[in-house]
Amino acid sequence: MREDHTAVVDRGRYPDAVTPWERESWRAAALEWVADRLAAHGLVQDGALEVRLRPWSVLVRVPVAGRTAVWFRANPAASAFEGPLTAALARWVPGQVLRPLAVDAGRGWSLLPHGGELFRAVLDREPVAPREWEALLRQYAGMQSDLVPHAAGIERLGVPSARTAALPAVFDRLLAASHALDPDERARLAALRPRLADWCAELAAVGVPDTLDHADLHDGQLFRPEPGRFTFFDWGDAAVSHPFCSLRVTAERARDRYGPQVLPRLRDAYLEPWTGPGRTAAQLRRAAALAWRLSALGRAASWGRMFPGPAGARPGAVQSAQWLLELLAEPPFGSG
Template sequence: MSRTVTLVLVDPAGRPLGALPPYDVPEPWWQQAGSIVDGARHRHGVDVAVLRLLTADRPEPPGGHLTYLAEVAAPPAVPLAPATMDLAPHPLRAPWAEPGGPARSLAWATGELDRLGRLVTAVAQHRTWNLSAIWRLDGPDGSAWLKQVPAFFRHEAAVLRWLATAAPDTTPTLLAADDTGRVLLDHIPGDDRYVADPAERAAIAAAHHTLQRRAADDVAALVAAGVPDWRGPALARWIRDQLAPHDTAVVADLLGGLDDRLDQVRDCGLPDTLVHGDLHPGNVRGDGRRATFIDWGDAFVGHPAFDILRLTETLDAATAGPLLDAWAARWRADAPGSDPRRAVDLLRPVAPLRMAAVYAMFLAGIEPSEHPYHLGDVPACLKRAAALA
């Protein structure tokens, strides 16, 4: 599967210039910008910065025919087709999705690297969508990554600062951060471990347990630094608030009993800690020697079982069982008298319910043209929660 893309071009002041002819790119995932940039350069001789999605011919990813807004430094020599698009400002538009936004962020990143004595000789756009913009900056001293996130993910920098002190062997090296959602990270060797087998997932779970055990003693500092506090009743309130605009009839009983269920989870005796929030193997980067946990934007302070449930949710029961048993044994050793397996069973339907609330938060915080990225996620998660309740 691939994508067909049409780029509507604007200049740095936001003036519309017209549209490039459509062309195909190999990756079907809408947020992947690198192949779009490469295609514009190789097919049409135009250097672009992709700003945001404008329209899609299907209700959700992947694939299809997508129209993006892209910025060019000057009108290109290639003929452009007339394009009529709504380019009006929107209060929820990400700063990197505005003309001039990528240049401002790259200027900040190159300035920070210059301060560190690292020369930048090349930059490449990798991703842009409502949840992040990601660029690679290369130079003779190595590569760094600029990541910019929306307001609801800005606590990621606080998590990375804490990890740099408490668990530096498990986290990307934070080179710089500001208060607008920008972080600058040193390059991490290896690959994102989407294809991790059960043995590698077991190693990931063991390394993550060590990190969570350290964080359990420092939750007050994490909350004070701005990490969301979703312990016990606070999680129930937050889930209900986020899901209020959505049809939750399918999980009405689960929502109605959520406070009692979370009280039972607390009685299982496990400590609250730092939760990654999206601990699938693709958010672990490794080279066979070291596993690094990345993408902490979904992090919160809460129950550790949410992460092992995410790590095992796509596995069959026979494969997931030993991972859950090892996770439970570690917590029983660290919290004598606790009942980790009961906590997992109680939270199993709450995990997709929480994810439905996360997607609802995304939809409430992004402009409507980018809703197709997430519109199907809320009902899908609610359906899964209902099936597990």
């Protein structure tokens, strides 16, 4: 790809983040790959690149002649599964996710089409009632249910396995690896371990199978092509785990916008696709409360999926520890 186009670089709140974009050889190889993949689709770059650098990804908006821009994304090794996962989801649940234009699984690269307007942009532009959030949660839960038969296949793509029965072991690993907890915090978390094991056993006993957990499904990770319809993307934090762990981030964003009174409605909208024989509303609500708490493990783990810093150091230790401490907090809608 010609480098005569100006690149505008955005580092957000991470001015010191170390990414491979800083390496000229990597940058040249990535842009050449983009040019080749565009050419395979009969496309050519036309305009300045917009580069968004974060500790967990390199994202480049590539203007294209005669059509909407496309997006190049590079993931760290720990989330290099995102491109292959996105491609697989486009086959398994078409219309629910973006269909990549190209994927290089070995290098963690993907080229994605424009997905439309972000839900966040819609929220900033016009009044949106809570029922729109209920619709997105119903759609997302339905997609998770459709993906249950593919859980093992998702794991084979390299997506981390954090199945409900294994969450106590995930907790043990995260606690042992954390160096940002003070002694009192570590002791409080260690004392929680027996209760955590009981929560996992109780959650598994409800009988809702493990499937894909996005783990960070907020209004900036959703396109809204039309009212009541959404396209899901950005799977770098995903895991195969209890599906209800996905509810937390979405519901918290809605709570911040509308107040805590919306939480029971959002929870119940999310749970609708999971109703069925042998599962009472009370059981599902209790399961949602347990998963809300346990979802902190997935968020803590995701902060380990960063580009290595100097001498191999990985950022995100403080954020991971903060999420582990969330295990000590009661769910906002009680036990169900």
